[in-house]
Amino acid sequence: MIAFAALLERLLFAQARTAKLALLRQYFAATPDPDRGIGLAALTGDLSFAAAKAGLIRELAAERTDPVLFALSYDFVGDLAETVALMWPARPANQAAPRLGEVEQTLRTAKKGEVKAILAAWLDASDASVRLALLKLITGGLRVGVSARLAMAALAEMSEGRASLAEIEETWHAVAPPYASLFAWIEGRGPRPSAGAAPVFRPLMLAHPLEEADIAALDPAAMRAEWKWDGIRVQLAAGPGGRRLFSRGAEDISAGFPEIIAAMEFHATLDGELLVMRDGAAAPFAELQQRLGRKAVTAKMQRDLPVAVCLYDMLFDGGEDLRALPFDARRARLEAWHATTRPARMQLSEMIAFPDLTHLAALRDGARAAGIEGLMLKRGDSPYEGGRTKGLWWKWKRDPLSVDAVLMYAQRGHGKRSSFYSDFTFGVWRADGALVPIGKAYFGFTDAELAFLDKYVRDNTVQRFGPVREVAPGLVLEIAFDAAQASPRHKSGVALRFPRIARIRTDKPAEEADRLESVLRLTSA
Amino acid sequence: MSAPHPETWLRNTRAGLFCEPGGFHIDPLRAVDRAVITHAHSDHARPGHGAVLASAATLALMRARGIAGASERAAAWGEVVRIGDVDVSLQPAGHVLGSAQVVMEYRGSRAVVSGDYKRAADTTCDGFVPVPCDVFVTEATFGLPVFIHPPAGEEIARLLASVALFPGRTHVIGCYSLGKTQRLISLLRTAGWEAPIWLHGALVGMCDVYERLGIALGPLNQASGAARGQLAGQIVLAPPSAVADRWARRLTDPVVAVASGWMRVRQRAKQGGVELPLVISDHADWAELNATLDDVGAPEVWVTHGSEDALIHAAGLRGMRGRALRLVGYGEEEG
Numbered sequence: 001m002i003a004f005a006a007l008l009e010r011l012l013f014a015q016a017r018t019a020k021l022a023l024l025r026q027y028f029a030a031t032p033d034p035d036r037g038i039g040l041a042a043l044t045g046d047l048s049f050a051a052a053k054a055g056l057i058r059e060l061a062a063e064r065t066d067p068v069l070f071a072l073s074y075d076f077v078g079d080l081a082e083t084v085a086l087m088w089p090a091r092p093a094n095q096a097a098p099r100l101g102e103v104e105q106t107l108r109t110a111k112k113g114e115v116k117a118i119l120a121a122w123l124d125a126s127d128a129s130v131r132l133a134l135l136k137l138i139t140g141g142l143r144v145g146v147s148a149r150l151a152m153a154a155l156a157e158m159s160e161g162r163a164s165l166a167e168i169e170e171t172w173h174a175v176a177p178p179y180a181s182l183f184a185w186i187e188g189r190g191p192r193p194s195a196g197a198a199p200v201f202r203p204l205m206l207a208h209p210l211e212e213a214d215i216a217a218l219d220p221a222a223m224r225a226e227w228k229w230d231g232i233r234v235q236l237a238a239g240p241g242g243r244r245l246f247s248r249g250a251e252d253i254s255a256g257f258p259e260i261i262a263a264m265e266f267h268a269t270l271d272g273e274l275l276v277m278r279d280g281a282a283a284p285f286a287e288l289q290q291r292l293g294r295k296a297v298t299a300k301m302q303r304d305l306p307v308a309v310c311l312y313d314m315l316f317d318g319g320e321d322l323r324a325l326p327f328d329a330r331r332a333r334l335e336a337w338h339a340t341t342r343p344a345r346m347q348l349s350e351m352i353a354f355p356d357l358t359h360l361a362a363l364r365d366g367a368r369a370a371g372i373e374g375l376m377l378k379r380g381d382s383p384y385e386g387g388r389t390k391g392l393w394w395k396w397k398r399d400p401l402s403v404d405a406v407l408m409y410a411q412r413g414h415g416k417r418s419s420f421y422s423d424f425t426f427g428v429w430r431a432d433g434a435l436v437p438i439g440k441a442y443f444g445f446t447d448a449e450l451a452f453l454d455k456y457v458r459d460n461t462v463q464r465f466g467p468v469r470e471v472a473p474g475l476v477l478e479i480a481f482d483a484a485q486a487s488p489r490h491k492s493g494v495a496l497r498f499p500r501i502a503r504i505r506t507d508k509p510a511e512e513a514d515r516l517e518s519v520l521r522l523t524s525a
Numbered sequence: 526m527s528a529p530h531p532e533t534w535l536r537n538t539r540a541g542l543f544c545e546p547g548g549f550h551i552d553p554l555r556a557v558d559r560a561v562i563t564h565a566h567s568d569h570a571r572p573g574h575g576a577v578l579a580s581a582a583t584l585a586l587m588r589a590r591g592i593a594g595a596s597e598r599a600a601a602w603g604e605v606v607r608i609g610d611v612d613v614s615l616q617p618a619g620h621v622l623g624s625a626q627v628v629m630e631y632r633g634s635r636a637v638v639s640g641d642y643k644r645a646a647d648t649t650c651d652g653f654v655p656v657p658c659d660v661f662v663t664e665a666t667f668g669l670p671v672f673i674h675p676p677a678g679e680e681i682a683r684l685l686a687s688v689a690l691f692p693g694r695t696h697v698i699g700c701y702s703l704g705k706t707q708r709l710i711s712l713l714r715t716a717g718w719e720a721p722i723w724l725h726g727a728l729v730g731m732c733d734v735y736e737r738l739g740i741a742l743g744p745l746n747q748a749s750g751a752a753r754g755q756l757a758g759q760i761v762l763a764p765p766s767a768v769a770d771r772w773a774r775r776l777t778d779p780v781v782a783v784a785s786g787w788m789r790v791r792q793r794a795k796q797g798g799v800e801l802p803l804v805i806s807d808h809a810d811w812a813e814l815n816a817t818l819d820d821v822g823a824p825e826v827w828v829t830h831g832s833e834d835a836l837i838h839a840a841g842l843r844g845m846r847g848r849a850l851r852l853v854g855y856g857e858e859e860g
Contacts, residue, residue, distance in 0.1 A: 006683075012791065013800045019691070019780075026690055065670070066842070072835045073671045077790055086671035086789065128673065128789075 005133035024154035037178025085132035197241025203386025282371025444500030547611035563640025564624035582623025621704030665831030699765035725763035
């Protein structure tokens with residue numbers, strides 16, 4: 001795994017997408033099967049080892065290093081795996097560093113009690129770079145900023161025109177690590193792997209944000225409008241070969257939503273928004289969030305947080321590919337299909353009639369319902385094209401709300417920001433004169449603003465609680481957010497959706513920050 | 526009469542380490558009458574001294590920097606110079622050209638001040654010579670077990686692999702003008718890079734002195750003279766401060782590399798916007814520091830600057846007495 005370790009190191013420091021693509025291409029081209037396929041799976045998060053955890057690494061460190069030197073080193077480095085990788089006292093081993101394929105195969109079959117000795121032998125045979133890759137790999141923390149989509153884009157470039165990104169995305173769920181058939185296709189040594197009858201992911205069509213400058217160029221008669229729901233975009237793919245629910249990033253999230261899978265008694269591929277819905281009304285995103293990222297879901301969660309899909313589009317009807325048809329024709333097919341199929345937990349996205357854009361703008365600004373972010377505008381003649389083609393679909397979010405709040409606490413960030421106080425808790429004044437926290441923001445600021453905030457926090461700390469610093473109330477932050485929701489779980493009684501720091505208001509005294517009553521007035525039930 | 530312990534005649538003052546029976550300071554932090562200078566880096570060689578004893582190369586580099594003393598005395602390696610009641614001699618430290626350890630003998634007691642040093646091979650300066658002594662005064666810039674510098678040739682190979690992978694981009698390496706610059710050039714030449722190496726103007730003066738003192742560096746060009754696009758695929762050396770400055774606009778889609786021992790720790794490297802960290806240092810790594818303690822065999826070790834705690838602990842584990850000298854003001858320039 002020497003090549004993989006070198007790749008990880010360069011990816012960690014590479015900033016430009018083109019540089020990352022070049023590094024990935026070179027790795028895939030120069031590394032043999034099955035190592036490169038295992039590497040691909042590790043990068044895309046499709047590889048996990050239950051056998052080795054942080055506790056095991058601590059045990060190894062305790063056995064092989066001096067406790068004082070380890071403590072001083074860990075204190076300096078700040079990361080357990082990196083500390084151990086850097087200071088590991090390698091015993092000369094008559095053994096080469098392990099290959100990635102060997103690591104994967106060995107750990108997959110090793111018994112729990114054997115892992116420590118195996119790992120120690122590998123660490124002895126490796127240099128610091130390989131040791132770090134190994135420790136990060138088995139504890140599941142590569143974090144080098146490579147998405148599955150970026151890895152696929154590298155494969156598309158590598159194929160020299162044999163496979164487009166869209167084709168690779170559609171093939172992705174038909175192949176599994178170490179992806180020998182995928183590489184054979186990419187390199188022109190084999191046919192495109194067939195999914196057989198299994199449902200596959202089709203690249204989603206994405207929208208551009210509508211800017212003021214774009215509005216004048218729009219022809220209202222050619223556009224169709226729908227609500228932009230604040231859930232997660234999903235693709236439903238079902239047929240005789242199975243049923244799958246995909247996220248917009250092509251991740252298979254079927255296991256987390258068994259009730260949707262159960263309702264997919266049809267043969268079609270649909271595009272929609274997954275929402276928590278009660279009596280036909282969408283709940284705030286915060287409720288859906290509690291169901292995301294789960295491998296399994298309890299009956300109670302299904303009852304308390306019932307999900308449904310608002311259907312936007314139809315990509316396949318049975319085996320028929322509708323994607324080249326214009327939006328209007330696909331919509332007609334979707335409506336007809338919905339009327340006859342009547343799937344449970346699925347409703348059609350409402351088409352909004354509008355005489356002109358002024359009228360539409362008024363609708364957009366008036367929409368403060370919990371589940372609505374704004375409007376979608378789609379050309380009636382647009383085919384369904386994967387990716388973000390400009391001029392066909394637009395998203396027109398309503399203007400954010402904002403509040404002037406006071407900085408209360410700060411916490412250091414992670415990774416690149418680990419030396420900066422970059423997570424900020426802010427609050428507003430309650431009627432009794434107390435400052436109550438209403439949310440946390442960790443983006444929206446420039447690097448220069450971050451440097452300012454970091455210094456402000458260090459200079460105005462009044463108390464420390466572990467990694468958190470309490471700051472003397474004095475700095476006003478203008479916080480932009482998409483919605484405010486009443487929330488009994490928060491001390492303030494309100495939760496903000498998508499808060500970010502819009503401006504640092506050094507011009508405004510803290511006493512003049514907003515009052516809690518005015519924030520509560522912004523909430524939607 | 527037994528030999529006096531060095532702690533009775535060598536002490537830490539506000540101006541730095543002072544040898545009382547010799548009446549001189551070593552690498553003083555402020556102007557003094559008599560100074561022994563280990564090497565020409567600006568945190569060790571400061572302006573305004575009266576009489577200065579150093580190696581001939583260090584004196585030449587100090588003159589080029591405009592910080593020569595009022596009078597100079599060059600000592601060859603091993604040449605004994607009597608100052609007051611003390612016999613002083615210099616031995617190579619392997620840090621940069623001219624860098625020396627200061628060996629002091631007073632009434633049968635011997636102390637050695639290492640200055641900054643390394644043990645790895647370097648074609649641009651003479652290699653470190655261990656001198657047995659009663660007290661060894663060592664730096665500890667990289668005094669933690671996490672700092673192990675890989676062979677410099679491997680790091681240069683990574684640089685050249687990156688140049689091959691990104692032929693349309695400029696590789697710019699942030700490095701200091703004295704020592705690191707010339708070592709990088711020399712390592713590149715050893716690795717077979719024969720093309721001109723481009724320099725930021727601030728690095729040219731020290732390279733000239735090296736060449737005058739017999740260190741061949743091969744063809745060097747000034748980056749300020751390059752035409753637009755000419756630096757694509759080239760290797761450029763510049764002071765770290767210039768890499769993020771307007772000066773860098775002449776570079777083509779630069780890959781920013783930094784050559785320093787600190788690059789060993791990733792999060793630390795990542796904070797600086799580095800795309801290619803190269804672990805190349807002019808200081809001893811943890812293994813070299815410990816090996817040097819064994820080589821000089823001193824029963825007592827004084828640690829000047831860096832991570833003292835870990836090295837003192839490690840000295841204690843092998844039965845040596847360790848003590849932190851807590852000199853301030855060093856370690857600002859290099860890594």
